[in-house]
Amino acid sequence: MFGLYGAFAKVAFLTQLEYRGQYFMRMIAKLLGWSSGFILLVILLNKVGPVAGWGLYEILLLYAFDVLSYSIAGTFFMGGFGKLPRLIRSGELDGILTKPVNPLIYLICTKISAGYTSNYVIAGAMIGISLHKLGITLSLYQMIWLILDIAGASLIQAAGFMVTTVPAFWFLKSDGLYRLFYRNLTSFLQYPLTIYHGGIRFLLTFLLPYGFINFYPVQLFVNRQEGMPSPIFLFLTPFVGAGVFFIAYRFWKKGLNAYQSTGS
Amino acid sequence: MSYITVDHVTREFKSFKRPQGLKKALSTLLDRSYDVKKAVDDLSFTIEKGELVGYIGPNGAGKSTTIKMLTGIITPTSGTITTGGLVPWENRKENAKHIGVVFGQRSQLNWDLPMEDTFELYRRMYGTDKVQFRKNTQMFTELLEMQSFLNKPVRQLSLGQKMRAELAIALLHDPDILYLDEPTIGLDVVVKDKIRKFVRELNREKKTTVILTTHDMADIEEICDRIIMIDHGTLMLDQTLATFKSQRADQYYVEVAFQYLKKPLSFNGVELVKEQPFCHTYSINPRLVSMNDLLSSISELFEVTDITIKKPEIDEIVRKIYTSQSGEKSGQL
Secondary structure (H helix, E strand, O other), rough: OHHHHHHHHHHHHHHHHHHHHHHHHHHHHHHHHHHHHHHHHHHHHHHHHEEOOOOOHHHHHHHHHHHHHHHHHHHHHHHHHHHHHHHHHHHHHOOOOOOOOOOOHHHHHHOOOOHHHHHHHHHHHHHHHHHOOOOOOHHHHHHHHHHHHHHHHHHHHHHHHHHHHHHHHHHOOHHHHHHHHHHHHHHHHHHHHHHHOHHHHHHHHHHHHHHHHHHHHHHHHHOOOOOOHHHHHHHHHHHHHHHHHHHHHHHHHHHHHHHHHOOO | OOEEEEEEEEEEEEOOOOOOOHHHHHHHHOOOOOEEEEEEEEEEEEEOOOEEEEEEOOOOOOOOHHHHHHHHHHHHHOOEEOOOOOOOOOOHHHHHHEEEEEOOOOOOOOOEEEEEHHHHEEEEOOOOHHHHHHHHHHHHHHHOOOOHOOOOEEHHHHHHHHHHHHHHHHHOOOOEEEEOOOOOOOOOOOHHHHHHHHHHHHHHHOOOOEEEEEOHHHHHHHEEEEEEEEEEEEEEEEHHHHHHHHHHHEEEEEEEEEEEEOOOOOOOOOOEEEOOOEEEEEEEEEOOOHHHHHHHHHHHHHEEEEEEEOOOOOOHHHHHHHHHHHHOOOOOO
């Protein structure tokens, strides 16, 4: 079964590479966009110095975690969920529902996006450079945690994509939610959460657990324990990721059911 | 039990009432009222295995809603449906293996892939046996004349080629039921003809049950054995095509082209419906006028150059039913 979905994903991925012109344009746009983000951050931090005690490379590490997990989630979820309202209106979703497949996996695989690969390179390089500049060499144990954390963070990002776009099943449009509850709120993640008011920290930890994308897990590698009620928060990201993704999946199922029983 | 059973099925849609005026529109942000519209209303019918059914009705009659329920895309508000022993929306994936669906208005093909590659992906998706798959691919390629474009990316195909491809991929896994939702929309005569012949051939070879919605009555005439007509979500009519045509053929038309005439035909049961220079068309009621009388009066009154007798087309019968149902006066030719 995995082979089948893999084949769909492979086709979707490779056909995007076929449009070489468009692919490279997107690459260049993304490279410029994200690296200018990094550069701005560097310039800003060079002027103002450490933020809440966090130095330049620690903050770059935060940023790189966010970019990398966002890009991984985007690879799988942006194509399907970013255009969910259109898929519903055009009837493409109906087509999926007449096939003997799991609609979510089919949607993810056939809409996989090849446009984020350059981000992997930038963010990966930023993580490497930051760790090097901070004089940190990862032990095997930390390596494993790095991978688990990126996986967990990607699941949180994916859940963010899903939960803010699935309401399209009820409302047929959901762009506002996506912007407000996902794009806007994740922009807090550029800096350590300790610089914000306690209310925002509470929001980003317990209500919308975006803090687990970078702020909490990164502290394991830079040897800090700030803004957390318990050191266990250093290790929660994979579990939070699995948990919120499960909730998002249930929400998707609910949305799909609603579409089938009340939808247009 | 029948192969497909639709039993007292109702499907409602809530639609948001949009009031006029800004003030009222703003108040709907807080307090909304909905119209509940029944797209399908207490509909029942059964279909046996191997039947070729034309499912017709005016726009908005509830045809697509019925197809969506039969294919398991949506659930009914009340009532039950079984197709091949399964409840489509409860066993959606299992049901999907036994059906083929073609929506004329939207494509299921991957735009960037040649047909051959899509065929292979679909074979894997349905887990079709390789030998069977090869046999089917060959048969469909031949019947639908697809050799010339099998290895071109779909985006380069014409609409007619695409539609043939859609049909082929919907059938590669040998489904028991084929749903065709306006399959010939926008196609030229030649392609339409190919598709119609193909569907009949398929039904003969594989005993596939076919349910077809269309607005082109020639599709019905050439493919179907039975007509189910709905309007406003309720069943209007369910007959074999032959009965449907014979019952309603209570009128025929005679078109007379002439060099000159003494006077137009005018007696009971004959009506002049179209008057052109040197050509009259009359509608004839066969219960009041015998063919013999008619012909002798024509030869008496006209210097005839040509004469055509036309039975009403199924198109026209349907038009009459549609318009009389919507409360308008039944239209003339």
